[in-house]
Amino acid sequence: MSRMRRRRALPLLPLLLICALLPLSSPVRPFVIVITGDDLKETPSSDSLPSSDPSSSSSEDHDDGDPDWDEFSSSSSSSSPASDDLRLDPGSWLSVLDPSFSNSHLNSSSSSPSDGSDPDPREALFVSGINAMLAAASAADPAAVDAAASQIEVAAAAGLPHAHSALAFLRGYGVLRPLSRPRAFLHHRFAAEGGNPQSKMALAYTYFRQAMYEKAVVLYAELAETAMMSFLISKEPPVIEPVRLHSGTEENKDALRKSRGEEDEDFQITEYQAQRGNSAAMFKIGLLYYYGLRGLRRNHTKALHWFSKAVEKGDTRSMEFLGEIYARGAGVERNYTKAFEWLSRAAKQQYYSAYNGLGYLYVKGYGVEKKNLTKAREYFEIAAEQKEPGGHYNLGVLYLKGLGVKRDVKAARNFFLAAANAGQPKALYQVAKLFQKGIGLKKNLYMATLLYKAVAERGPWSSLSRWALESYLKGDMGKALLLYSRMAELGYEVAQSNAAWILDRYGEQSICMGESGFCTDAERHLRAHSLWWQASEQGNEHAALLIGDAYYYGRGIERDYERAAEAYMHAQSQLNAQAMFNLGYMHEHGQGLPLDLHLAKRYYDQALEIDPAAKLPVTLALMSLWLRKNYAGGFVVNLIDSLPEVYPRIEEWVEDVILDEGNATILTLFACLLTVLYLRERQRRQAAVHAQQPPDAGQ
Numbered sequence: 001m002s003r004m005r006r007r008r009a010l011p012l013l014p015l016l017l018i019c020a021l022l023p024l025s026s027p028v029r030p031f032v033i034v035i036t037g038d039d040l041k042e043t044p045s046s047d048s049l050p051s052s053d054p055s056s057s058s059s060e061d062h063d064d065g066d067p068d069w070d071e072f073s074s075s076s077s078s079s080s081p082a083s084d085d086l087r088l089d090p091g092s093w094l095s096v097l098d099p100s101f102s103n104s105h106l107n108s109s110s111s112s113p114s115d116g117s118d119p120d121p122r123e124a125l126f127v128s129g130i131n132a133m134l135a136a137a138s139a140a141d142p143a144a145v146d147a148a149a150s151q152i153e154v155a156a157a158a159g160l161p162h163a164h165s166a167l168a169f170l171r172g173y174g175v176l177r178p179l180s181r182p183r184a185f186l187h188h189r190f191a192a193e194g195g196n197p198q199s200k201m202a203l204a205y206t207y208f209r210q211a212m213y214e215k216a217v218v219l220y221a222e223l224a225e226t227a228m229m230s231f232l233i234s235k236e237p238p239v240i241e242p243v244r245l246h247s248g249t250e251e252n253k254d255a256l257r258k259s260r261g262e263e264d265e266d267f268q269i270t271e272y273q274a275q276r277g278n279s280a281a282m283f284k285i286g287l288l289y290y291y292g293l294r295g296l297r298r299n300h301t302k303a304l305h306w307f308s309k310a311v312e313k314g315d316t317r318s319m320e321f322l323g324e325i326y327a328r329g330a331g332v333e334r335n336y337t338k339a340f341e342w343l344s345r346a347a348k349q350q351y352y353s354a355y356n357g358l359g360y361l362y363v364k365g366y367g368v369e370k371k372n373l374t375k376a377r378e379y380f381e382i383a384a385e386q387k388e389p390g391g392h393y394n395l396g397v398l399y400l401k402g403l404g405v406k407r408d409v410k411a412a413r414n415f416f417l418a419a420a421n422a423g424q425p426k427a428l429y430q431v432a433k434l435f436q437k438g439i440g441l442k443k444n445l446y447m448a449t450l451l452y453k454a455v456a457e458r459g460p461w462s463s464l465s466r467w468a469l470e471s472y473l474k475g476d477m478g479k480a481l482l483l484y485s486r487m488a489e490l491g492y493e494v495a496q497s498n499a500a501w502i503l504d505r506y507g508e509q510s511i512c513m514g515e516s517g518f519c520t521d522a523e524r525h526l527r528a529h530s531l532w533w534q535a536s537e538q539g540n541e542h543a544a545l546l547i548g549d550a551y552y553y554g555r556g557i558e559r560d561y562e563r564a565a566e567a568y569m570h571a572q573s574q575l576n577a578q579a580m581f582n583l584g585y586m587h588e589h590g591q592g593l594p595l596d597l598h599l600a601k602r603y604y605d606q607a608l609e610i611d612p613a614a615k616l617p618v619t620l621a622l623m624s625l626w627l628r629k630n631y632a633g634g635f636v637v638n639l640i641d642s643l644p645e646v647y648p649r650i651e652e653w654v655e656d657v658i659l660d661e662g663n664a665t666i667l668t669l670f671a672c673l674l675t676v677l678y679l680r681e682r683q684r685r686q687a688a689v690h691a692q693q694p695p696d697a698g699q
Contacts (some may be wrong), residue, residue, distance in 0.1 A: 020600050088226055089460040091162030091196045096131045097467045122160040137482040140510055142517040161194025169486055197461050205491030213445035220452035224429050227459035242494035243469050246501045261295030282306045301333025319346035321353040336367030350353035355383040357392035373404025389424035413440035429455045478511040493538040500531035525556020544571035560590025577611035
């Protein structure tokens, strides 16, 4: 086929509803954390509070020395975004993926020589193995993958932690024979003990799935703190765009188009407008380069250029970013005096988030005459009054630590919760810490783990998603699958979903490598099923639908209506209209659920309430119910019941003949034919009933 159309989770009237039900697919909804009164702890014990000298809690000379107030310390004038990532993420594959970095910058761990001596041969072997493995994935060459894995094995045997991490992935992924998740776990343990963050993420996710929150929370807390080191003063941290390759059962073409970086038509139009003097376009281009959005590489030098040009046109937002750039030394020599000047100019223009940066400078005494906690608090309060999340967060830190104010854990907790509700990642970290330690909130390791995980996933190791997406856009499905699978192992839901999508849509192109070369169909289905299952555990309702489909149709696994119903129930619990429709169908036919026409109607009605786009399929389904109640055993009912048996053949015919040819008229005529048959059957029944009635005595 010239194009592949994948399954829809709609057993009822499969031919008639083939197009009508496509709109039922919807994006995955983010999880929402609800704090109730039962979670609040109004009288925390003093011995659990962070240590501090109460006598100096309001002193201007108080030096907290806490990483919460070291947001500028992670960069230097000579550093670049990628080198910062390498420093925080030893063992990163960045030097292989990004040609602008040499292999000698693979990591900055203590094992790297800094005295001019020869580089560690283990690292050179590891880098060579990773490079060969990615090339083999692109070429879909199982023999080359084995050869690359052998190099990594040698480096691991010599004790290199990062090689153990890669080896764990290959063992758990099934590339190395035999597939062994216990051995993969041990390799991750060795790597994590050696300081490899990816293995720490993999172990934390494993513990999280097994509800071993005592262990998971420790690892996620450490990883979240590392991620915090790269966050900015008042704005969001470097944005990780979790681009989803699919929207329901179709490729997410709009999102993919916007992820092509400088090749994207929208970017080129914006750049043209910026070159013509449009200040809004200048700011947008600067923002894209500063954060590395929409497929662009982070480039602080270009960001500085465009923000500076926008400021010349009076753009207030760019003033604040220039303040942050000078404070961090991002693409320019660090200069706190200039940072203060630019932030002050933005604040005078009522750009309230700039007050957070000014408050920080007064907390540290950077670029100002001296440290002034009172003035810092005033600036944070101004920002908070304007509903700036950074203002709430910073006030929370002041009150939690008693900096310039009387220590008040209850107030700190409330400020953190306000910022967390706005999605402020640093506030999520602080709320997680309160849950973990039972300070201001009742101890809850599950909530702490969940929140730490959300922050940790914004760390520099998430940069693999960019390279996976770039490979996908270039048509390099083997490399994209390998990179998404690596991130899936670390617990990223979007990566799990994307890897499963590639396996389902492109797996027949022999890009999946298993224990005996290329994956068999069974291996591919099972691997995709496992990934969809993990994604569904993390709230991906579409994944739950596909799992239900797999069990319902017996795709890659044994058909099991009861487990299909369980999966649909999971998706339905997230208010998914298509899952409700499927459950209605299964109740209507007694498949995996009790035969219950009343419950079937309730689910159909709920599907329509959730998604008005389901009006046509739900109407047809309700017609089916009406026919079943009033004309059980009739021709039309038997015809409807027979459709699922011939559905695979009809679906293939529809895809090859109708959809690919664009001949929607045939589909319409077929639907009309069924309608005519139904009306003729109804007319025949009515005529038969009329013939059996005695003639009217009055006639």
